[in-house]
Amino acid sequence: MDWLSKNTASAVLADLATGTRPLTHQALDEMPHSKPLEHLRSVLVATGALPARDEHLSRLERWIHATLDERGGRDDRELLRRYALWHLLRRLRQRNNGTPTTHSQFAGVRQRVRAAIALLDWLHAREVTLASCRQADIDTRLTSPDATHLAEAGQFVRWATAQRVCAIEYPAVRWHGPSRTLDHDERWKHAKRLLHDDSLRPEDRVAGLLLLLYAQWPSAISRLTVDDVDATDHQVRLRLGQTPITLPEPLASLTRTLIATRRGHAVLGEQGTSP
Template sequence: MRRRSLSCSAPSSALVHTAILEERNEDLERIPGWLEHELADKPAAHANLARPFLHWILLRRARQRAAFRRHPASADRDLRRRVSVALDFLAWMDQRGLALADLAQEHIDDWIAGATSQRRYLIRYFLKWTTSRRLTRELTVPSIPRQEPQSFLDEDDRWPLLQRCLTDDALPADVRAAGAITLLFGPSTERLCHLTPEHLKFDDKHAHLILGRHPVLLPPQLAELLRRLAEQPQLRPQLSRVHPGPRWLFPGMVPGKPIPTHGMTQKLNRHGIPVRTARNAALAALAADLPSPILADVTGIHRNTALRWVAYARRDWAEYLAARAEDEAVRKRGGRKSGD
């Protein structure tokens, strides 16, 4: 199914690239077909709710956002999740003999209480729509509990892996560059994939990379690696040579598009660079040294995200210092902990 959708989207992407077709977001436009496939074995009453929820609310707003700014690669997945959760919720209601008009706050609390992940909290979007249509009374879905990052690449592994990215000619150049950027600065894979030569600034002595509002200084080896990527001829289809689009540091196979985020993640993971844990380790290291506004400005992450990272890093550091102080006190008491 996925292979078919990719093969269908390639010709239209080429026509968009040559300005024969008006540009549209192919990921969004595939969602209606996905929904019809999902509804094949669902009750008609569920389908009659899911279709307008998707078309009138989710897709309409997503298209409006995409018209004014770059469409995040994860947005289509988010829309699918919201519809899937709505369908799960309708099935859950059927099992309990509930209609939409019967829903009370206690039912929402029961739904959330049965959650094994954060996924069930996404029902807020469906219930907001049903309330606006007067299908349900005013109901409250609690905010998703904030979870701190759980997995980090150990510093003893991070630095050798960075050195490998900077020096190992056996690795593909794009893997080396993308891996080094991830290990040093922890940008989102979405931001990483959309880097262009215009994000690089060179002068007589230094090179900088623009991830957020302020450029970050690059190590000489990474600067040279990125310079070569920016200057190398890109293997483009004939259509791209006739109608050149943006030049990407990490170009994809579709004309005028960068490598997709899932493709970049798989590529780095395949070469031994664990993207999620590497990114977490990089952000934690930066957050331990930088105030949150500067962290946001140099990495491009949201200010609130930067605040959470700094709070996490400093609390972790405080706990480490407290543990060290306790160990030192134990040593001075001859191995007896306080209270023994």
């Protein structure tokens, strides 16, 4: 947090403490985003001092407006606004239908907006716009070694083509909108299958259960090694954080099986040689 941000936060907190500024979500939104602010807001909501709201959606809306405002008078600002607000956010609201936005949905929409901005900035550097660019420009972008988020950029181009903004081809996997959150019954339906369906591979069952029951990110699951498991005759403990957790059955037995039969993707030959 820089000097200006610290002074802004201090001024807002002082106004809230003296009562000169009403305690609202909008007042907290004027402060720089931080973990302590998130915690304070959650406590105020839990105690009824503030009404509950879709926090990830609110953060996403503020981020989009701030990001687009930074582009000043760029000609593509209105195009990005249509894409971000009237396409991405509209689909997100329709998909959630009143349920809270997840962090994954928040990150996914933000990544698509950033990919669209990166593509437009790349074209701007070549002194062309999305409407005036040629197929050769897009092909050059696709083969550029420093190009990132090509799939997300392709979804932006697919939308722009449907809006008749451009008429170019850009290979892209069709995006069906933000992923829908699992409700309680559906989550347990998948968990029960992973717990009892012996036709599935142990590694898939363990990974799926860690995701469904312990809210572990796939990237965190993929980094687990045998050193994170403490298995004795009576229990199996798994280190997902600083304090190991005791796994219940049948997840404990599945983890034992996985350790005994594992094979690393980069390892050829005998099973059990990869950590």
